[in-house]
Every structure is written in structure tokens, then in C-alpha cells.
Amino acid sequence: xxxxxxxxxxxxxxxxxxxxxxxxxxxxxxxxxxxxxxxxxxxxxxxxxxxxxxxxxxxxxxxxxxxxxxxxxxxxxxxxxxxxxxxxxxxxxxxxxxxxxxxxxxxxxxxxxxxxxxxxxxxxxxxxxxxx
Amino acid sequence: xxxxxxxxxxxxxxxxxxxxxxxxxxxxxxxxxxxxxxxxxxxxxxxxxxxxxxxxxxxxxxxxxxxxxxxxxxxxxxxxxxxxxxxxxxxxxxxxxxxxxxxxxxxxxxxxxxxxxxxxxxxxxxxxxxxxxxxxxxxxxxxxxxxxxxxxxxxxxxxxxxxxxxxxxxxxxxxxxxxxxxxxx
Numbered sequence: 001x002x003x004x005x006x007x008x009x010x011x012x013x014x015x016x017x018x019x020x021x022x023x024x025x026x027x028x029x030x031x032x033x034x035x036x037x038x039x040x041x042x043x044x045x046x047x048x049x050x051x052x053x054x055x056x057x058x059x060x061x062x063x064x065x066x067x068x069x070x071x072x073x074x075x076x077x078x079x080x081x082x083x084x085x086x087x088x089x090x091x092x093x094x095x096x097x098x099x100x101x102x103x104x105x106x107x108x109x110x111x112x113x114x115x116x117x118x119x120x121x122x123x124x125x126x127x128x129x130x131x132x
Numbered sequence: 133x134x135x136x137x138x139x140x141x142x143x144x145x146x147x148x149x150x151x152x153x154x155x156x157x158x159x160x161x162x163x164x165x166x167x168x169x170x171x172x173x174x175x176x177x178x179x180x181x182x183x184x185x186x187x188x189x190x191x192x193x194x195x196x197x198x199x200x201x202x203x204x205x206x207x208x209x210x211x212x213x214x215x216x217x218x219x220x221x222x223x224x225x226x227x228x229x230x231x232x233x234x235x236x237x238x239x240x241x242x243x244x245x246x247x248x249x250x251x252x253x254x255x256x257x258x259x260x261x262x263x264x265x266x267x268x269x270x271x272x273x274x275x276x277x278x279x280x281x282x283x284x285x286x287x288x289x290x291x292x293x294x295x296x297x298x299x300x301x302x303x304x305x306x307x308x309x310x311x312x313x314x315x316x317x
Contacts, residue, residue: 027184
């Protein structure tokens with residue numbers, strides 16, 4: 001970003017304002033003598049709490065960071081995989097696993113053929129029953 | 133600077149809250165800050181006599197509120213804030229008195245050419261006109277940066293605006309001043 005334009009370089013820093021001679025020294029003198037009397041309260045002595053406050057804040061900050069680390073650490077441990085042994089044993093027992101999962105390669109055609117054969121058997125048994 | 137004693141801000145701030153030393157300490161503050169504050173006010177209100185009154189008001193306000201200054205901010209920041217607020221209040225009152233619109237501050241430089249305390253040539257008068265047509269905030273930023281060479285960080289503390297926004301304001305002010313000169317050539 002350009003800090004000064006060409007025209008400002010030409011003009012310079014003098015704005016053309018001036019002040020009466022000795023203005024600033026006279027002003028300071030006059031101003032100081034015209035200050036009204038007033039009661040200045042001394043700054044109150046810092047209490048124990050004011051003194052220990054920065055340390056308390058710092059301790060609270062470290063405690064917060066520690067808690068956060070504990071929380072993230074807990075989440076990380078679970079992700080790494082500490083499993084419930086009962087659930088693991090349950091999965092390892094084949095009897096608990098659904099047949100469908102063991103025979104996942106059964107196609108829809110096989111299922112339809114199976115259903116048709118069951119239906120045909122049913123019809124045959126119904127016909128036998130009615131003949132008796 | 134007109135101060136005779138070595139000016140030490142930390143010591144001065146401590147003394148300002150010591151009933152037996154505060155008056156002497158504040159006298160040093162006046163001697164130290166009267167010149168930079170004068171120029172800050174003068175560039176805003178232009179007229180020397182108005183500036184003189186506003187500078188007195190600034191120090192008077194600072195003195196009567198010295199108990200409220202705890203030293204959390206820099207003393208210069210606090211004094212500049214008071215001076216700028218005084219100047220803006222004065223300009224707004226003048227606008228109401230002269231029955232001019234809020235954005236029109238040309239009345240401030242109407243009599244500049246005839247002013248005894250202005251010895252600028254034509255180009256300086258035109259610069260004042262160019263600065264005067266800037267919006268209030270840009271004018272403040274331009275004056276602080278260009279004439280006082282104040283750091284953006286310090287300006288940020290005084291004006292309560294981010295450094296980025298101040299840089300942008302200064303950049304816009306420069307552009308407008310350049311445009312003013314090119315369109316009036």
C-alpha cells in the first residue's frame with residue numbers, strides 16, 4: 001500500500017498552522033496554575049485476592065487443559081479398540097451368527113426357486129388332504 | 133518539550149494517585165502532552181483560539197477524572213481519547229449552531245485564508261480543503277498518520293478500530309486527496 005502520494009511528497013508535513021510565540025510553555029504554566037483544588041484518593045491497597053488472582057487463573061487454565069487431555073485420551077483409547085470380552089466371545093460362537101451371514105452367497109434366484117418348491121409341496125399336501 | 137524534569141511515565145502514573153505529589157505530576161503531564169494534543173485538536177478544528185479552549189478543557193477533564201485513570205491503558209491513549217471526544221463534540225455543536233448538515237464541515241476552513249495563525253501558501257490551503265472533505269474518521273486517521281506519524285497500533289487503541297480498518301481508511305483518504313488535487317488542477 002502506498003504510504004504517501006506524489007502531491008503529499010511535494011507539500012511535506014508542514015500544514016501551514018502556527019502558534020503565538022512561547023505558546024506551549026506559557027500554556028503549560030497557565031494551565032497548571034488554573035487547575036482546581038481537588039481531593040485525590042490514593043489507590044486502594046491490593047487485597048489478597050488481587051495478589052493471588054493471576055496464579056488462580058493460571059492454575060484453572062492448566063486444570064482445564066489437563067481435563068481436555070484426559071477427555072481426548074479416553075476417546076483415543078476407545079478408538080484403538082478395547083472390546084468387551086463377552087461380546088467378542090459371542091461373535092466367535094458360530095451358533096450366534098445368523099445363517100444368512102454364513103451363507104451370504106445365496107442368490108435371489110436360489111431363494112425364489114426354494115420358495116417355489118415350498119409352495120409346490122404345500123399345494124401337493126393340500127391336494128392329498130382333499131382327496132382323503 | 134517544555135518539561136524541565138526527566139519525564140518518566142511509570143513514575144508519573146504512580147504519583148498521580150499520590151495525594152501529595154499528584155498536582156506536580158499532572159503539571160509534568162501538561163508540559164509533556166500539551167504540544168502533541170494541541171496539534172491533534174488543531175488539525176481537527178483548524179482555528180487556534182478554539183484549539184486553545186479545547187486543549188484547556190481536555191486537561192481539565194483529565195484532572196477532574198484522574199481517579200478514574202488506573203493505568204490500565206497508556207496515559208497518552210487516555211488523553212488523546214479525551215481530546216478527540218472534546219473536538220468532535222465541539223464540531224457537532226458548531227454544526228448545529230451554523231445550521232449545516234452533519235457531513236458538511238467546510239465551515240471550519242471558510243476563514244482559514246484570513247486566519248492570523250495560518251501562513252500556508254495556496255497548495256497548503258488546498259490540502260486543508262482536501263482533508264476537510266474527508267469523512268470524520270478518515271480525516272482523523274489521515275492526520276494522525278501523516279502529520280503525527282503515529283503507529284497504527286496506537287491509533288487502534290485510541291480510536292477503538294482494528295489496525296486493518298485503519299490502514300484501509302488511510303488508503304482511502306490518500307486516494308480521495310489525490311483525486312481532489314487531480315480534479316482541481
